[in-house]
Amino acid sequence: MSDLDALREDRGNKDRSVASPVPIGVQIANNDGSRPASVVARAFLVGEGMVGGYGKGPSILNGCTISAEKGEIAVIVGPNGAGKSTAMKAIFGMLDLRTGSVRLNGEEITGLSPQARVAKGMAFVPQVRNIFPSMSVEENLEMGAFLRRDDITQTIEQVYGLFPILRDKRRQPAGELSGGQRQQVAVGRALMTRPSVLMLDEPTAGVSPIVMDELFDRILEIARAGITILMVEQNARQALEIADRGYVLVQGANAFTGTGRELLADPQVRKSFLGG
Numbered sequence: 001m002s003d004l005d006a007l008r009e010d011r012g013n014k015d016r017s018v019a020s021p022v023p024i025g026v027q028i029a030n031n032d033g034s035r036p037a038s039v040v041a042r043a044f045l046v047g048e049g050m051v052g053g054y055g056k057g058p059s060i061l062n063g064c065t066i067s068a069e070k071g072e073i074a075v076i077v078g079p080n081g082a083g084k085s086t087a088m089k090a091i092f093g094m095l096d097l098r099t100g101s102v103r104l105n106g107e108e109i110t111g112l113s114p115q116a117r118v119a120k121g122m123a124f125v126p127q128v129r130n131i132f133p134s135m136s137v138e139e140n141l142e143m144g145a146f147l148r149r150d151d152i153t154q155t156i157e158q159v160y161g162l163f164p165i166l167r168d169k170r171r172q173p174a175g176e177l178s179g180g181q182r183q184q185v186a187v188g189r190a191l192m193t194r195p196s197v198l199m200l201d202e203p204t205a206g207v208s209p210i211v212m213d214e215l216f217d218r219i220l221e222i223a224r225a226g227i228t229i230l231m232v233e234q235n236a237r238q239a240l241e242i243a244d245r246g247y248v249l250v251q252g253a254n255a256f257t258g259t260g261r262e263l264l265a266d267p268q269v270r271k272s273f274l275g276g
């Protein structure tokens with residue numbers, strides 16, 4: 001059974017412990033909320049001690065470490081310009097690291113191109129320009145499967161199962177859809193490679209609270225199928241509510257790390273990053 005088949009089987013299952021490798025309530029953390037180095041090192045997806053910037057410019061990432069287990073939702077929050085998108089690009093191979101490493105399922109992938117990382121099971125939905133507006137919804141999904149040589153019709157059906165409105169609009173140019181629906185196209189396109197890791201940079205940017213809740217529900221569903229989610233979010237409070245792991249990034253470094261619940265309860269995090 002593919003991850004996406006499992007995803008459909010899991011629809012409506014609200015028991016988070018089914019797909020979560022760490023039972024809720026079990027703490028794997030140091031006293032400061034960070035994970036012991038040995039746990040980080042063994043995590044399914046790890047960007048460790050990342051230092052890097054653009055071209056010959058100054059470092060934007062100053063040693064941050066981000067990790068997520070299989071089927072976990074890890075959320076990165078932090079002020080504008082903190083380097084959240086840059087960290088995502090580094091993990092996906094769009095930015096060369098000066099030091100640090102990226103590992104997937106125990107394999108060192110720091111030197112791999114983004115295409116090679118897609119072949120290894122990573123999928124990335126960037127913050128901007130994440131769909132082809134003049135192409136139809138279905139053509140966007142087909143483009144997402146560009147690396148596949150097998151039959152993709154079943155995966156398209158699975159994406160339509162997750163986002164039924166996209167089936168109705170499959171012949172429409174994606175650029176004509178609402179903001180929330182375009183984000184569904186972008187997520188659906190990323191799922192077309194049947195990834196083990198789905199990276200989302202601000203998937204709810206510019207959508208209404210109702211559409212945001214709906215999208216978070218679908219993201220939970222994807223994670224329950226065993227797909228690891230690494231997500232950057234401006235809607236920090238709502239995103240941390242569904243996060244197994246939360247990271248507050250400030251100036252390219254880890255400021256706070258913990259479960260979503262721990263960060264939501266942390267007075268300093270609340271005061272500085274969640275509006276009190």
Ligand SMILES: Nc1ncnc2c1ncn2[C@@H]1O[C@H](COP(=O)(O)OP(=O)(O)O)[C@@H](O)[C@H]1O
Pocket residue numbers: 054057060078079080081082083084085086087
């Ligand atoms: N393509 C780029 N070239 C040069 N500098 C960039 C580029 N993209 C982002 N930056 C700079 O990197 C810093 C972090 O940006 P970014 O990672 O987009 O932050 P965030 O996603 O947390 O808002 C900012 O100072 C920004 O100006």
Ligand SMILES: [Mg+2]
Pocket residue numbers: 084085086127
């Ligand atoms: Mg950003």
